[in-house]
Amino acid sequence: MLIPRFEADVAAATVVEGLMEFGCVIIEELADRVLCDRVGAEMETWIAQTAYGADSFTGRATRRTGALLARSQSSVGMIAHPLVMSVVEQVLGCDGAQFQLHLTQAITIGPGGPAQELHRDHWCFNFHKFPVGLDVEVSTIWALNDFTIENGATRVVPSSHRTEGMPYTNADTVQAVMPRGSIVMYLGSTVHGGGENRSDVARTGINVDYSLAWLRQEENQYLSVPLEVAATLPEPVQRLMGYALGAYALGYIDDARDPIVLLRPSEGSTQSFAVS
Numbered sequence: 138m139l140i141p142r143f144e145a146d147v148a149a150a151t152v153v154e155g156l157m158e159f160g161c162v163i164i165e166e167l168a169d170r171v172l173c174d175r176v177g178a179e180m181e182t183w184i185a186q187t188a189y190g191a192d193s194f195t196g197r198a199t200r201r202t203g204a205l206l207a208r209s210q211s212s213v214g215m216i217a218h219p220l221v222m223s224v225v226e227q228v229l230g231c232d233g234a235q236f237q238l239h240l241t242q243a244i245t246i247g248p249g250g251p252a253q254e255l256h257r258d259h260w261c262f263n264f265h266k267f268p269v270g271l272d273v274e275v276s277t278i279w280a281l282n283d284f285t286i287e288n289g290a291t292r293v294v295p296s297s298h299r300t301e302g303m304p305y306t307n308a309d310t311v312q313a314v315m316p317r318g319s320i321v322m323y324l325g326s327t328v329h330g331g332g333e334n335r336s337d338v339a340r341t342g343i344n345v346d347y348s349l350a351w352l353r354q355e356e357n358q359y360l361s362v363p364l365e366v367a368a369t370l371p372e373p374v375q376r377l378m379g380y381a382l383g384a385y386a387l388g389y390i391d392d393a394r395d396p397i398v399l400l401r402p403s404e405g406s407t408q409s410f411a412v413s
């Protein structure tokens with residue numbers, strides 16, 4: 138089985154169809170060379186300073202460097218890419234649900250790093266058994282260097298998103314081999330894992346996940362990104378970070394105000410919902 142592949146000018150609805158049917162899709166070269174170069178350069182020293190993972194899941198030869206919005210100004214171009222936003226909105230935003238940024242990190246698998254254990258990203262919610270077919274999370278990984286079989290391209294099990302537990306082995310996986318600037322998108326329910334890096338150079342992916350806004354974020358955006366940095370970001374990105382109501386009454390501040398007023402005080406602070 139293969140991962141459906143699209144070119145960068147694909148319509149969002151086509152990507153959504155592929156994602157819903159196969160649980161994973163690749164969009165080739167969605168980020169241009171300039172964006173990849175900038176994000177790579179802005180993250181370089183942060184990645185170099187990051188400790189390796191402490192266990193086999195996070196990877197003892199793997200560095201996970203988070204807080205992209207605080208550390209890489211250009212990462213917004215990936216995190217809030219219009220095509221990705223549109224796809225995520227159609228997958229998670231049905232019935233008017235809000236979605237939010239769940240985590241941001243550069244994942245650098247060093248030479249010799251073994252394949253990560255297969256998993257479903259929505260297991261982060263304490264292994265809660267979401268009903269099959271309820272999508273609560275969409276995960277993405279942008280290739281900052283070419284993803285190859287040898288350097289540990291992400292392994293995905295196509296069509297695993299409508300199953301439960303772990304009825305798969307590495308033999309069932311397909312690697313998201315893709316050129317630099319491409320993105321692999323998969324559902325929180327899709328079985329996948331980082332690949333083994335048998336090459337002699339590191340493999341870096343920019344992992345950005347999104348979740349329903351009534352769930353807890355994996356990476357706490359309020360504390361990972363200083364308020365003064367958050368205040369400089371475009372309003373849709375601020376809202377994506379969680380400076381927004383997650384539902385009718387979720388996430389308000391003090392007198393039922395929308396938290397966006399903390400970052401945009403000049404824009405007024407009208408009560409955002411009626412408390413009866």
Ligand SMILES: O=C(O)CCC(=O)C(=O)O
Binds near residue numbers: 278290330331342
């Ligand atoms: O690095 C990768 O390719 C995948 C990592 C991953 O799936 C995870 O850490 O949840």
Ligand SMILES: [Fe+2]
Binds near residue numbers: 256258329
């Ligand atoms: Fe994962």
